[in-house]
Amino acid sequence: MVKSTSIIKYYFLFLFSINFTFAQQNKDSITNLDEVVLLQEFIKKKAVGITPSDQLNITDLEQYSPIDFASGLNEISGLYVLSGALNTNRITIRGVGARTPFSTDKLRMYFNGIPITNGTGVSAIEAYDFENMGRIEVVKGPKGTSLGANLGGVILLNTKPPEVGNTFLSNTFTIGSFNMIKDNLSFRHSEKGFNLNLSYNHLQTDGFRQNNSFERDGFLLTSSVKLYPKGKLDFLVNYIDYTASIPSSINQTDFSEDPRRAAANWLAARGFETNKYTLAGLSHSHFFNDDLKITSSIFYTYLDHYEPRPFNILDEFTNGYGFRSLLEGTIFKGDFTVGAELYKDEYNWQTFFNQFRDNDGNGSLQGAQLSDNKEFRSQLNLFGTYAYQLTPKLTAQVGLALNQTNFDFRDLFNDEDENTSAKRDFEAILLPSVGLEYQIKKGILYANIGRGFSNPGLEETLTPDGVINPNIEQEKGVNYELGGRFLLFTNQLSINAAVYQMNITDLLVAERINEDQFIGRNAGETKHQGFELDLRYRQKINGNWSLIPRLSYSYSNHSFVDFIDGDDNFSGNDLAGVPRHRINSGIALRRANDFVFNLTHQFVDDILLNDANTLSSEAFNIFNLSTRYNTSITNNLKLGINFGLNNLFNTNYAQSVLINATGFGGAAPRYFYPGNGRNYFTGMRLNYSF
Template sequence: MKKIPSLLLGLTAIAASAQQAQQDSITQLDEIILLEDVVPKRAVGITASSTLGPSTFEKFNPIDIASAINQVSGVYILSGALNTNRITIRGVGARTLFGTDKLRLYFNGIPVTNGTGSSTIEAFDFENLGSMEVIKGPKGTSFGANMGGAILLDTRPAFENETRLTNSFTVGSYSMVKDNLTLQHSDEKLDLSFSYNHFKTDGYRQNNNFERDGFLLASEVNLGTKSSLGILVNYINYSAQIPSSINQSDFDEDPTRAAGNWLAAQGFEANKYSLIGLSYTQEFTENFKNTTSIFYTYLDHYEPRPFNILDEFTNGFGLRSQFQGGNLSTGEYSFGVELYKDEYHWGTFQNLFGDNNGNGSLQGARLSRNREFRDQLNLFGTFTLPLSNDLYAQAGLNLNSTHFDFRDLFNTGDTNTSAERDFDAILLPSLGLKYQLKNGWLYTNVSRGFSNPSLEETLTPDGVINPDIAQETGMNYEVGGKLTFLKPKLYFNFALYRMNINDLLVAQRTGEDQFIGRNAGETRHQGLELDAKYVISLCNQLQLSPYLSYTLSDHSFVDFVDEDNDYSGNPLTGVPKHRISSGFDLQHSNGLQLNLTHQFVDEIPLRDNNSLNSESFNVLHAKLAYQTSLSNHVSLGLNAGINNLFDTNYAQSVLINASSFGGAPPRYFYPGNGRNVYGGVRLGYLF
C-alpha cells in the first residue's frame, strides 16, 4: 500500500508543474451540480426527479456504478457483485431476493424492463452513461407508474459540430483492466457515437472472476427540419463467477471466501444481451410532436448453480409512442402508449459437480422445460395547466394491463402445469401542484402505483401458476422542493413522502431454488430526503464544493401475518433507517480535481421477526484527477483513486430471511471489497 501516496503525489506534481493550457472543448470542466436540472429533463411537465451527470459518475471507479447511484437520496443499490445488483427506491424492492424489480428502467427512452418487471443495470457500461434521471415513487405517469418509480439512463451526447476519438484505460486491484474506446461525431445532419469496451477482473473473493466485452452504437439522423431518426444498438457479452452470500462466521473471519457449495460447483453465469431500437421523431407543428420507438431485446443466460443448472433465453419486443403538445387551453399535454411483449424460455438440468473430480459444474439430465409469454400494455397521459404566473397543476392517468401465459413443455398428462393468468386492468391516477418561488420551487403530489409479481411469485414451488397472487397497489403522498441561496451558492432539495402499499408481495424461500409468492398484508413507507451542496470560491482558481445527501426511511409492516407469526409493526426488512452520502469536490482551474466521498449505511433488519440486523458501516473513497491539453487536437486525462480508504469490513448487500440448508448456518452477507486502488489514462483526439 506504500505505492498509493506515491501515485497520488506523482499526479499532483504533474499538475503543479504543467503550464496552464488554453482550455478548449476537449478539456473544459463542465460543472454539474448534483440533483440539479443541468441535463435534459425527461420527466414530463412538473414531475419532480433527481438527475446525475458525468461529473458525478467520474468521482468513482469506472466499474462502480453502485456508488454513483447511492448519491441520490431515497435510492439505494445493494451490490452483491458486479453482476448481482438490487436497486431499491424508498424501500420498494427491498424484499426482492435477487435482482431489481418494481421499477421501470429506460435506456435512451426505450424501456428495458422485462415482462415481469425485472431490470438489469449491469447490462450497460458505466462509462457510456451521460445522465441518470430518477423518478421516485409512482408519480411518473408516463413511465409506468410503478411503486418504485423509474430510472432513465441516457448515453453521453456528442459535442456539437465536432469529431473526436477518446480512449480511457484503467487498471487496478484484483488484476482489474478496463478499456473504453469511443468515437463521436456531430454535424448538422448526423450525431453518431460508437463505443467498444473490454473489462476483466479476478475479483475480491474466491470464485469471483468477471470478464465483459461489449459495444454501443447511438446515432440520430436529421431527415429534415422537422423529423429525425434515431438508432440504438447495445451489446454485452460477459461471464461472471458467483461467490454467493456467506454466513456470519465467514464474513467476520475472512470475507474473501465464497460459499462452499458455490465454490465446489465453480458456479458462474454467462450472459449475452442485445438491445436494438429505432426511434422516429416528427414535429407536426411548433407545439405538437411525436416520438415513436420500436425495439427488440435478446438475453441468453446460462447459470450452473450447486442445486441445478439454469439455461434460459428471452426474446422481447415492443413499441413506445409519445405525443406532446401545448396551447390546449393554455396548457401542455402528453399522451401515448407503451407495449412490451416477451417470450421467455427456461429449463433446468442436474448439476453433477460432485462427480466431476473437482472440475466444477457438469450438466446432467433435464429436470424441467418451460416457456412463458408475457404481455404488458401501458396507456398514459398528462395535462399541465398554469393556474397563475407562479402556480401550476398537473393531472396524469396510466392504464396498465398485464397477461402471463405459462407453458409446461416437460411434463405431460395430469402433471402438466400449463396455465394462463390475466391481471385486471388497473387505473393509476396522479395529481400534482408546483409553486414557483424567486429562489426555487415547491411541489406536492398524490399518486397511485402498482407492482407486478416477479416470475418466482407467480409460480408455486411445483411450477404451477398461483391463481391467488395479486398485484401490489398503493398510494403515494409527497411534498418537496428545490431551493437555492446566496446568489446561488447553496443548493438545497428536500422531499417528505408517505406510501401505503397493499397486497404486499412476499417471495418465501422453501428450498435452495424454490419460492412461493403470496400477498402478505400492508406496509407503510414514510421518509425524509435531503440534499445540499455548497459552492465556495477559495480563490480565483480554486473551488470547493462540499455536499450531503441524507435519507430517513421509517418503513414498517402495518399488517403482516405469516401463518402463526404476526410481524405487524416491525421494521420493513432489507431497508436501513438512516443513510448518508457526503463528500467534497476540490477543483482547480488548471484541470486538477480531488474528490472525497463518504457513505454511511445504518443497520438493516435481516429477518421479518426483527431478531437480527446487519451492522452499520462507513466507507470512504478518494480520487484525484488531472486534465490538460497537449495541443489543439490532443487532450490528456490522468486519474488515481482509493476505494474503501480504511479497509472496512462491511456488507455491500444482504439476503433477507436467509434459510439454512443441510445443517449449514444461514448466509446473509455479500461482503464489499477491501481497500483497493485504481488508476487510469484518458487520451482524446479532436479531428
C-alpha cells in the same frame, strides 16, 4: 442506534458550518461552471412536466472507479444499491424492492428512452457501461405517470450528448486491484443534422472474493439523423457479453473471519453465469409545429443466459419486443402528453441436474434434464398528463395511466395430468396522479399524489410445483409527497428536501422454501414514511479554484401495518432490508477544467435481516478518495490521468444482504455479501480531435 444518531448530528453541524462560513465570505460571487457540467444541459429532462426528478451527471460518476456505478447511484437520497457483485445488484427506492432476493424489480428502467425492464419487471443495470453515460435521472415513487407508474419509480439512463461540430477519438484505460483491467474506446462525430457514436468496452477482474471473476465485452452504437426539416431518426444498438463467477452469500462466521470466502457449495460447483444481451431501438420524431411533437419507438431485446448452480443448471433465453409512442403538445394554454407503451417477451428456460459432485473437483457438469418451460408475458401501458398554469406562480398537473398485464405459462416437459400449463390475466389497473408546483423567490415548492403498482416476479407467479399461482395479486400503493427545491446565496447553495408516505397493499413476498425454490404471496400491508435531503454548495476560493461540499441524507421509517405469516404476527414490525439512516457526503476541490480532488463518504445504518426484527447487519462507514488531472499535449491531443483509493480504512462491511435467509441441511443461514476491501484504481484517457 445512539452511535448512528450522533454521527448524523455531527455531519449536519459540519456541513452547515461550512455553508455558513462560505456564504459569509462571498455572498455575491457568481459560479462559473466548467464545460463538463454545462454539457449536461443538452440532455433534456425526461420526466414529464412538473414531475420532480433527481439527476447524476458526468462529474458525479467520475468521482468513482469506472466499475463502481453503485457508489454513484447511492448519492441520490432515497435510492440504495445493494451490490453483492458486479453481476448481482438490487436497487431499492424508498424501500420498494428491498425484499427481492437477487435482482432489481418493482421499478422501471429506460435507456435513451427505450424501456429495458423485462416482462416480469426485472431490470439489469449491469448490462451497461457507465463510462458511456451522460446523465442518470431518477423519479422516486409512482408519480411518473408517463413512465410506468411503478411503486419504486423509474431510472432513466442517457448516453453522452452530441457536441455539434466536433469529431474525436477517445480511449480510457484503467487498471486496479484484483487484477482489474478496463478499456473504453469511443469514436464520436457530430455535425448539424447528424451525429454518430461508436463505443467498445472491455472489463476483466479476478474480484475480491473466491470464485469472483468477471469478464465483459460490450459495444454501443447511437446515431441521430435529421431526415427532413421537421423530422429526425434515432438509432441505438447495445450489445453485452459477460461471464461472471458467483461467490454467493456467506454466513456470519465466514463474514467475520474471512470475507473473501465464497459459499462452499458455490465454490465446489464453480458456479457462474454467462449472458449475451442485445438491445436495438429505432425512434422517429416529427415536429408538427413548435407546440406539437410525436416520438415513436420500436425496440427488440434478446438475452441468452446460462447459469450452473449447486442445485441445478439453468439454461434460458428471452426474446422481447415492443413499441412506445408519445404525443406532446399544447392545448388550451396547457401542456399535454398522450402515449402508449407495449412490451412483450417470450421467456424460455430449462433446468438440468448438476453433477459437480461426481466431476472430480472440476466444477459443474450438466446432467439429465429436469424441466422445459416457456412463458409469454405482455404488458400494455396507456397514459396521459395535462399541466396547466393556474396563476403566474402555481401550476397543476393531472395524469392517468392504465396497465394491463398477462402471463401465459407453458409446461413443455410434462404430459397429461402432470402438465402445469396455465394463464394468468391480471385485471386492468387505473393509476391516477395529481401534482402541484408553486414558485417562490428562491425556488419551488411541490406536492403530489400518485397511485402505483408492481407486478409479481417469476418466482412469485409460480408455485413450487411449477403451476401459476392463481391467488397472487399485483402490489398496489398510493404515494403522498411534499417537497421543495431552493437555490440560495446567488445560486451557490442548492437544497432539495422531501417528505413522503407510501401505503402499499397486497405486499409481494418471495418466501424461500428450499435451496432453489421460492413461493410468492401477498403478505399484507406496509407503510413507507421518510425524509430526504440533498445539499450542494459551490464556493469560488480564488482564481479558478472552487470548493464543492455536498450531502444527501435519507431517513426511512418503513413498517408492516398488517402481516401475519402462519402462526407469526409481524404487524407493527419494521420492514426488513432497509437502513433507517443513510448519509452520502463528499467534498471536491476543483481547478477549472484541469484538476479535481474528491473525498467521499457513505454511512449506512444497520439493516434488519428478518421479519421478526431479531437480527440485523452492522452499520458501517466507507471513505473513498480520487483525483483527476487533464491537460493538452497539442491543440488536437488531450491527456487525462486519474487515481482513486476505495475503502480507505479497509472496513469489513456487508455491501448487500439477503432477507429471511434459511440454512438447509444444518448449515447456518447465509445473509451477507461482503464489500470489497481496500482497493485502488488508476487510469489514463487520450482524446484526439480531428
